[in-house]
Amino acid sequence: MSKYAKDQPIGFNNAIERVAIAGGTIGSHIANALLETGKHTITALSRKDSGNTLPEGIIVAHIDYEDEATIVAALVGQQFLIITMAPTAPRDTHSKLVQAAAKAGVPYIMPNGYGSDIDNVKLGEDTLLGPVAKANRDEIERLAGGEARFGFDFDKRSLTIYDDGNTKISTSTLSQVGRAVAKVLSLKELPQDENDKSLTFSAFLNKGVYIKSFVVSQNDMFQSVKRVTGTTDADWTITHEDTRKRYEDGLAQVKAGNMAGFGKLLYARAFYPGEASDFSERVQNDHLELPSENLDEATKAGIDLVKELQLRVERMAS
Numbered sequence: 001m002s003k004y005a006k007d008q009p010i011g012f013n014n015a016i017e018r019v020a021i022a023g024g025t026i027g028s029h030i031a032n033a034l035l036e037t038g039k040h041t042i043t044a045l046s047r048k049d050s051g052n053t054l055p056e057g058i059i060v061a062h063i064d065y066e067d068e069a070t071i072v073a074a075l076v077g078q079q080f081l082i083i084t085m086a087p088t089a090p091r092d093t094h095s096k097l098v099q100a101a102a103k104a105g106v107p108y109i110m111p112n113g114y115g116s117d118i119d120n121v122k123l124g125e126d127t128l129l130g131p132v133a134k135a136n137r138d139e140i141e142r143l144a145g146g147e148a149r150f151g152f153d154f155d156k157r158s159l160t161i162y163d164d165g166n167t168k169i170s171t172s173t174l175s176q177v178g179r180a181v182a183k184v185l186s187l188k189e190l191p192q193d194e195n196d197k198s199l200t201f202s203a204f205l206n207k208g209v210y211i212k213s214f215v216v217s218q219n220d221m222f223q224s225v226k227r228v229t230g231t232t233d234a235d236w237t238i239t240h241e242d243t244r245k246r247y248e249d250g251l252a253q254v255k256a257g258n259m260a261g262f263g264k265l266l267y268a269r270a271f272y273p274g275e276a277s278d279f280s281e282r283v284q285n286d287h288l289e290l291p292s293e294n295l296d297e298a299t300k301a302g303i304d305l306v307k308e309l310q311l312r313v314e315r316m317a318s
């Protein structure tokens with residue numbers, strides 16, 4: 001049954017204002033974009049020994065995952081909880097947040113689940129993107145990005161091209177993810193009445209939000225990388241690999257307990273010819289008034305991020 005603002009109790013404010021985020025890399029982009037709207041108060045749920053530096057303007061609530069009362073206290077009064085939890089966090093961490101949010105009366109939760117098509121069951125099965133696989137993902141492999149993903153190793157200047165490298169997929173920058181979440185949370189919560197056909201926050205409940213930055217092939221990415229790094233074909237070592245074989249190899253590694261295969265199977269699956277992860281027909285960029293982005297700027301940001309994450313891994317190892 002539709003809910004309308006006109007039927008809500010006096011004092012109902014038709015907007016999402018108080019947002020809590022448990023997150024880091026993606027979470028910081030979402031938080032920054034939300035802050036920029038000027039419409040939201042952001043509370044970061046962060047462990048007290050967290051190394052995260054939080055953007056200015058954010059309220060910090062230090063929580064202890066072993067003490068539920070601290071999580072509930074941080075969540076009381078919040079309207080929306082965003083979970084962008086590290087896949088390396090203990091498997092019950094997500095559930096602890098959800099349980100505490102329920103106890104605190106938080107009406108909406110955006111769970112951890114970014115980068116795939118939640119409506120495509122087969123794709124989900126193929127990519128093993130369940131909570132178990134996510135929680136088990138190898139942290140360093142995940143942080144460092146690298147060859148297992150889009151095939152690029154920037155240090156070695158090597159590239160593995162899947163099949164002929166022409167299969168296109170839709171993909172989003174972290175900033176676009178942040179903006180999309182901020183846009184959705186800036187919409188009216190409910191339509192004013194049955195005649196109000198404008199886009200509202202409630203239209204997204206229990207549905208995926210589909211966005212894209214680019215629809216690109218590995219060859220498109222390679223052209224961009226060469227422009228950004230000022231390199232030519234001669235500077236790169238190129239190998240080709242059959243996409244399905246690469247998926248099977250990654251899957252065999254995971255089954256043998258080597259989670260390094262996870263990135264391999266996940267990204268190879270995205271490039272299956274004829275079944276590629278191209279959601280572009282479903283994207284809601286126009287509805288959400290998301291800006292068009294520049295591929296070379298995004299490539300540069302991606303290369304810079306790989307360097308930053310490598311430093312993080314080195315810091316973690318030392």
Ligand SMILES: NC(=O)c1ccc[n+]([C@@H]2O[C@H](COP(=O)([O-])OP(=O)(O)OC[C@H]3O[C@@H](n4cnc5c(N)ncnc54)[C@H](OP(=O)(O)O)[C@@H]3O)[C@@H](O)[C@H]2O)c1
Nearest residue numbers: 023024025026027046047050052084085086089090114115
């Ligand atoms: N980053 C990407 O490029 C990317 C791309 C596609 C999908 N994803 C998915 O998006 C989700 C979020 O990824 P992310 O890269 O944004 O995460 P992240 O930065 O690695 O971690 C997010 C936060 O999780 C908390 N955390 C870390 N270890 C924890 C532990 N042991 N116990 C409790 N909390 C812990 C930390 O918050 P505090 O220190 O403040 O407590 C951390 O800042 C994941 O499901 C990931 O698979 C990420």
